[in-house]
Amino acid sequence: MDFRILFQLKEKRFWWMDVIFYFAVSLFIATIFCYVIFLVKNSMQREEIKNQIEALQTVGTPQQKEYEKSVLGYQKKINDFTDIFENHEFASHVFGFMQKQTLPNIWFKQFSLDRKNTKVEMSGEADSMEAVSRQVANFERNESVEKVTTLNSSLGQFAKIDFSLSVALNKDLFVYVPETETDSPEVVVIKPVEVVSSPQTKDRQKLITVFDFLLSPEVIGQVDQVSHTVIMDVPYGTDLTKLQTLIIISPGATITPRSGVIQNFTTPVFYTVTAKDGSTQEYVVKVNVLPEESASKGFFKFNAIFVAIGLVLVMIVAVLASFFIFRKRLRDKQQDIKSNAN
Amino acid sequence: MQIDRPIAIAIILFIILLLVFFLVMPEYKTFKELQLDLGEKKAEFNAEFDYYAEITKKYYELQNRSEDLAKVDNALPQDPNLGKLVYYFQKTASDSGMIVKNLFLSKSAPVSSKGSKKSINEIIFSINVLGNYSSLGDFLASLEKSDRIFEVTNISFGSSSEPDIVSSESQFEIQQSYDFNLQIKTNSY
Numbered sequence: 103m104d105f106r107i108l109f110q111l112k113e114k115r116f117w118w119m120d121v122i123f124y125f126a127v128s129l130f131i132a133t134i135f136c137y138v139i140f141l142v143k144n145s146m147q148r149e150e151i152k153n154q155i156e157a158l159q160t161v162g163t164p165q166q167k168e169y170e171k172s173v174l175g176y177q178k179k180i181n182d183f184t185d186i187f188e189n190h191e192f193a194s195h196v197f198g199f200m201q202k203q204t205l206p207n208i209w210f211k212q213f214s215l216d217r218k219n220t221k222v223e224m225s226g227e228a229d230s231m232e233a234v235s236r237q238v239a240n241f242e243r244n245e246s247v248e249k250v251t252t253l254n255s256s257l258g259q260f261a262k263i264d265f266s267l268s269v270a271l272n273k274d275l276f277v278y279v280p281e282t283e284t285d286s287p288e289v290v291v292i293k294p295v296e297v298v299s300s301p302q303t304k305d306r307q308k309l310i311t312v313f314d315f316l317l318s319p320e321v322i323g324q325v326d327q328v329s330h331t332v333i334m335d336v337p338y339g340t341d342l343t344k345l346q347t348l349i350i351i352s353p354g355a356t357i358t359p360r361s362g363v364i365q366n367f368t369t370p371v372f373y374t375v376t377a378k379d380g381s382t383q384e385y386v387v388k389v390n391v392l393p394e395e396s397a398s399k400g401f402f403k404f405n406a407i408f409v410a411i412g413l414v415l416v417m418i419v420a421v422l423a424s425f426f427i428f429r430k431r432l433r434d435k436q437q438d439i440k441s442n443a444n
Numbered sequence: 445m446q447i448d449r450p451i452a453i454a455i456i457l458f459i460i461l462l463l464v465f466f467l468v469m470p471e472y473k474t475f476k477e478l479q480l481d482l483g484e485k486k487a488e489f490n491a492e493f494d495y496y497a498e499i500t501k502k503y504y505e506l507q508n509r510s511e512d513l514a515k516v517d518n519a520l521p522q523d524p525n526l527g528k529l530v531y532y533f534q535k536t537a538s539d540s541g542m543i544v545k546n547l548f549l550s551k552s553a554p555v556s557s558k559g560s561k562k563s564i565n566e567i568i569f570s571i572n573v574l575g576n577y578s579s580l581g582d583f584l585a586s587l588e589k590s591d592r593i594f595e596v597t598n599i600s601f602g603s604s605s606e607p608d609i610v611s612s613e614s615q616f617e618i619q620q621s622y623d624f625n626l627q628i629k630t631n632s633y
Contacts, residue, residue, distance in 0.1 A: 119449045126456040133463045140471035147478040154485040161492045169503035170496070176506055176513060182564055183516050186593055186631055193596035194584035197577070214600035311487040312480055322483060327491045350484060 117430065124426050128418035136411050191276035193217055199275060203240055207233045212266075220273055221251075225266035227258065234265045241267075246275045307352035308377035310385050314348040323387070332387040334367070342367045342389055354378040518591035524552065524567055524632045532590075533571060533628075540582035542575030542624075550627070564631050568597070571626045580624055587628065598627035 162170070196215055200222075204210070210226040228234045234255050241247045251268040258264035313323035313332045323334045336342070349361035356376045365371055367389040375383045506513060530547060537544045550570045554563035573583065587594040601622045 119453075123449050123453050123456075126453050126460070130456050130460050130463075133460050133468060137463065137467045137471060140468065140475050144471060144474050144478055147475070147482055151478065151482050151485055154482065154489060158485070158489050158492060161489065162496045166496045166500055170499045173499050173502045173506060176516075179516055179520055183520050183593075186520070186564075190593060190595055192588055193599060194581065194588055196599075197581055197584065201577075212600075212602050215598060217595075217597045217599075309487065309491055311491075312483045325487055325490075327487070327494050350480065 120426055120430075121423075124422040125419065128415065128422050131418050132411065132415040135414050139411060191217060193276065195275050196222065196271065199244075199246055199271075203244060205233060205237050205240065208237050217276065220248075220271045220276065222269045222271060223266070224269070225264070228263045228265060231255065231263050234263050238267065241269055246272045248272050306377050306379050306381060308355050308375040308381060308383040309352045310349060310357070310373065310375060311352065312348070312350035313387065316346040316348055320348075325385075330383060330385045332373075332385055334387065334389045335392050336389055338392055340391060342391070345389075349373070351375050352377065515591060519593050520564070521592070521632050524565060526552075526567070529567070529569070529630065532592075533569065536586045536590075537571075537573050537575075537583055540575070540586060541579035542573045542583055544571060544573050545623070546570070546572035564633060567630050567632060569628045569630075571628060573624050573626065574621055575624065576621055580622075592630055595629045596626055597629050598625070600625045 193215065200213075207229045208226060209228070210224050212223070212225040214223045215221075216223075228237065238250055238253060241250055248270040251270055253265070253267045255263055255265040309327060310325050310332065313325055313334070315321040315323075315334060315336065317336065317340065319337075321334055321336050323332045325332050336345075343366045344364050345367050346364050347361055349357055351357050351361075352375070355378065358374050358376075359365060359371075367387065370389075371387045373385045373387060375385065377383075526549065533547060534544055548570055549567065551566065551568040553566060555566045573580075575583070584596060587596065601624045
């Protein structure tokens with residue numbers, strides 16, 4: 103292997119060696135410059151985040167916080183009320199039913215209603231076995247009776263028939279039916295109040311907080327939390343059929359289609375965010391293609407930092423190159439003067 | 445001083461690599477993370493702002509339905525108000541033509557409500573009343589029409605007197621007094 107070239111590099115002076123050297127120096131300066139720019143930019147962003155957090159603390163006046171307390175209190179109360187009311191059962195319906203279904207020659211001595219098991223146990227007397235059988239048949243025919251579970255009858259005193267029976271009732275008999283039940287009590291039904299999810303109640307959160315397109319430069323969307331719309335302004339010439347997304351949503355929530363999945367955005371795309379508690383929120387993503395001029399404007403806006411770095415790099419290279427050319431000419435002149443003198 | 449160019453270039457490039465990997469790249473990553481963080485904070489701010497706007501709107505909507513809210517307050521009071529309940533049972537029974545013979549609180553315990561951390565108290569009263577069927581019907585109807593939610597969970601009665609089966613009237617139409625045992629459930633916070 104010929105190592106002379108290495109010695110030649112060391113001993114001799116090549117013009118391109120100087121070019122590489124100055125380029126390396128300028129690259130070094132540009133790297134430090136980049137680092138400084140990122141440091142400054144990060145510090146500015148940290149300051150902005152700090153301001154944003156402070157601004158967040160100021161959202162909601164004391165009066166609004168009082169309203170919040172009141173509204174959330176009522177929301178809970180109305181939901182509890184609805185829950186209790188939906189499961190409320192009316193025992194008086196059973197008495198109405200018994201009044202209608204009991205035959206005149208039947209006398210109940212004992213009566214017990216177990217609402218939990220929708221079961222009625224009765225015992226009594228009838229003037230004949232035929233009356234008992236008609237009464238039982240009457241119960242069996244009725245839609246409100248599921249079945250007669252027990253039936254005992256025996257001949258009692260004074261030729262009367264003692265009987266006992268258990269009847270399993272249909273659950274619908276206990277339900278409030280305002281349209282058909284004329285004797286039903288007047289009740290007020292209040293629909294549950296739906297209040298927006300509190301940021302504190304994390305299980306209900308279903309927000310898209312960040313929606314980006316992983317383009318170069320990255321396109322950051324404007325998320326409107328009121329209309330649940332995301333507006334994306336992409337540069338002119340962007341292929342809308344294959345765009346990769348970066349989506350950040352509320353902690354614990356899930357989104358479909360998922361973040362990172364390539365989508366066709368030529369028409370508005372719907373995303374569904376599902377909160378931990380199972381509630382969902384739909385967002386529509388609309389993409390606007392910027393005109394050619396705006397696109398380049400947007401490009402420079404998003405990449406101002408990189409353009410600045412590039413310009414500085416070019417300037418450093420230009421300055422160093424000029425210096426190198428000037429020094430080379432100076433040396434050539436010095437050599438000419440020396441050779442002329444000799 | 446003469447600089448050894450090849451070595452100097454190699455050293456500079458090496459330093460550049462070190463700077464890029466250990467200073468510039470981490471700062472760039474931080475820059476991107478902060479950018480996302482800032483976006484999140486802005487979205488959070490907007491969401492919070494909208495939330496309070498919506499809360500204010502809902503508050504005024506609720507104010508317009510104060511009558512309905514009063515009914516909800518009555519149906520699910522903050523306190524059990526046992527004294528009021530006893531008075532109410534006594535008053536309603538007497539208005540319906542019944543006499544309260546016995547009344548005791550058989551249960552007062554919290555039950556967890558669906559989707560709610562704070563529990564609701566379940567209060568169960570056992571009442572023994574004397575009256576006829578028609579009075580019982582009125583008493584039950586009054587309970588069910590009441591602002592406060594009452595649920596009759598058990599009803600039983602017994603009759604020791606001899607029946608008059610010869611009569612063509614139904615047992616429920618005869619004005620005879622019975623001892624009725626009722627179990628009545630209500631709720632409060």
